[in-house]
Amino acid sequence: xxxxxxxxxxxxxxxxxxxxxxxxxxxxxxxxxxxxxxxxxxxxxxxxxxxxxxxxxxxxxxxxxxxxxxxxxxxxxxxxxxxxxxxxxxxxxxxxxxxxxxxxxxxxxxxxxxxxxxxxxxxxxxxxxxxxxxxxxxxxxxxxxxxxxxxxxxxxxxxxxxxxxxxxxxxxxxxxxxxxxxxxxxxxxxxxxxxxxxxxxxxxxxxxxxxxxxxxxxxxxxxxxxxxxxxxxxxxxxxxxxxxxxxxxxxxxxxxxxxxxxxxxxxxxxxxxxxxxxxxxxxxxxxxxxxxxxxxxx
Amino acid sequence: xxxxxxxxxxxxxxxxxxxxxxxxxxxxxxxxxxxxxxxxxxxxxxxxxxxxxxxxxxxxxxxxxxxxxxxxxxxxxxxxxxxxxxxxxxxxxxxxxxxxxxxxxxxxxxxxxxxxxxxxxxxxxxxxxxxxxxxxxxxxxxxxxxxxxxxxxxxxxxxxxxxxxxxxxxxxxxxxxxxxxxxxxxxxxxxxxxxxxxxxxxxxxxxxxxxxxxxxxxxxxxxxxxxxxxxxxxxxxxxxxxxxxxxxxxxxxxxxxxxxxxxxxxxxxxxxxxxxxxxxxxxxxxxxxxxxxxxxxxxxxxxxxxxxx
Numbered sequence: 001x002x003x004x005x006x007x008x009x010x011x012x013x014x015x016x017x018x019x020x021x022x023x024x025x026x027x028x029x030x031x032x033x034x035x036x037x038x039x040x041x042x043x044x045x046x047x048x049x050x051x052x053x054x055x056x057x058x059x060x061x062x063x064x065x066x067x068x069x070x071x072x073x074x075x076x077x078x079x080x081x082x083x084x085x086x087x088x089x090x091x092x093x094x095x096x097x098x099x100x101x102x103x104x105x106x107x108x109x110x111x112x113x114x115x116x117x118x119x120x121x122x123x124x125x126x127x128x129x130x131x132x133x134x135x136x137x138x139x140x141x142x143x144x145x146x147x148x149x150x151x152x153x154x155x156x157x158x159x160x161x162x163x164x165x166x167x168x169x170x171x172x173x174x175x176x177x178x179x180x181x182x183x184x185x186x187x188x189x190x191x192x193x194x195x196x197x198x199x200x201x202x203x204x205x206x207x208x209x210x211x212x213x214x215x216x217x218x219x220x221x222x223x224x225x226x227x228x229x230x231x232x233x234x235x236x237x238x239x240x241x242x243x244x245x246x247x248x249x250x251x252x253x254x255x256x257x258x259x260x261x262x263x264x265x266x267x268x269x270x271x272x273x274x275x276x277x278x279x280x281x282x283x284x285x286x287x288x289x290x291x292x293x294x295x296x297x298x
Numbered sequence: 299x300x301x302x303x304x305x306x307x308x309x310x311x312x313x314x315x316x317x318x319x320x321x322x323x324x325x326x327x328x329x330x331x332x333x334x335x336x337x338x339x340x341x342x343x344x345x346x347x348x349x350x351x352x353x354x355x356x357x358x359x360x361x362x363x364x365x366x367x368x369x370x371x372x373x374x375x376x377x378x379x380x381x382x383x384x385x386x387x388x389x390x391x392x393x394x395x396x397x398x399x400x401x402x403x404x405x406x407x408x409x410x411x412x413x414x415x416x417x418x419x420x421x422x423x424x425x426x427x428x429x430x431x432x433x434x435x436x437x438x439x440x441x442x443x444x445x446x447x448x449x450x451x452x453x454x455x456x457x458x459x460x461x462x463x464x465x466x467x468x469x470x471x472x473x474x475x476x477x478x479x480x481x482x483x484x485x486x487x488x489x490x491x492x493x494x495x496x497x498x499x500x501x502x503x504x505x506x507x508x509x510x511x512x513x514x515x516x517x518x519x520x521x522x523x524x525x526x527x528x529x530x531x532x533x534x535x536x537x538x539x540x541x542x543x544x545x546x547x548x549x550x551x552x553x554x555x556x557x558x559x560x561x562x563x564x565x566x567x568x569x570x571x572x573x574x575x576x577x578x579x580x581x582x583x584x585x586x587x588x589x590x591x592x593x594x595x596x597x598x599x600x601x602x603x604x605x606x607x
Binding site: 025026027028029030031032033035050052053054091092115117120125126127128129130131132133135149150151152154169171190191192230245247248249250 | 340343345346348352353354355357358359360361362371373375425426441443444445472473474475478479480481482483484485487488489490491492508511513514516521525528540560595596597598599600601602603604605606
């Protein structure tokens, strides 16, 4: 009898346990704020926020609701629109919020929020829907704000005879375009101990627009042939006299044709040996004209 | 033969003898001298350390982990196997303000993780290899974005490589990768069931409870609203008939009437979790059914909105 009572209690306990295990999936937002406090007239600022869920077992309907001053409603664009669906299986769903400040607006501070609400997955007496709120803090001013960083400096593998190349990513967080003003490239042997070349570059750096992150390749013209092998590169980028970022690491010089096909190789040769190559090309063109004219006379 | 001629031949013979003797002596020496060289140890180096491929920010998953990779180039002039076979590699991933020395001393998933490189491209006699490792970052790891408690800080990696001769060196990733704030909640239930309530009565001291768990990395509160309110066909129970509070109450003697407009629950702050242990608070609910309400099953939706605090 004791066994039966304890079994019954155990069964009831299990039922209770399973009932309390029924839980709403987690829902949230990252980051929960959009702080665009260095906007200027005519600026365009985009931030990606992620709607986060932990159990993406089915499509999830989302409704966005803006609670912001009427005046700035036309400035704000949600790339997904006011209602959208997060597809099954997606834990982090990106939503791009773009602020387009008109040229004729007044300077000022504007606050508000955007609420993202899920559609409830259950039916019952009172079902529960989850939501998450994005806090908006906007400020339109007229001062210059400079702020940028360089997350990546990577000397690229190149082919023999090429100029050294460096991949750079510049993240411009400020409200004015940014560009480097100088860079140095120290080419070292495979042990990193003997300097083979030192190149200084003072122009030809691309400009990254305000509030944008861009990746580009900087080429360092060199006056001697870099043969196949492994080398060290010590690269530094400057703005004025200030060192912005540097990197010392290895890269490889590969056999010609490894990275590019024959056409690219020819173009690269022309690029490297401009004078001779254009001369040869001119001679070839003259020769072709001569042959063509001679045939026409016949 | 003249005397001078004989003398010349004699000198030549002596010269030939001396050269021959020197060659033989040299051969003897060559046969006995062994050459040797001691190849010294070259300390390994780590460079080009990148967190999350240099992509910022890191966005966390709610109530779980997020994978973050750390990559580096490891060089050892004695061969990269001197590190990856004979030596060790240690990678620390941490919030910059916590400092590498603190992280090396003790790890805590709130702000510091430790691991070895899991993969590397080291083969044969090559001196350089690209190595990577993946961290599983918890949802409560500390944010470093603008409105967090650590603005201006970053998540950076320190790589320490050691070869078979115990020579070590280290390198840090650039300070550019931010970890974003995550505001997220999870509820212990998906519905609120008041049971059967007669018209012109209320739930009295009986409260329905909804446990709200903080599953992000920020201190959070909630906003509550109804959308839509309780309806049964064309019949409606007013939104304000539902009442909530952050502690138990008796209907009519406490609680806040629910509204169609999201309203922040006063005094309801759930601190950011610091471990997988639950950080939560409970909301308490009651309902009144006005006199004259038609019988039926009424249903509606209450919205719980997570709010950064």
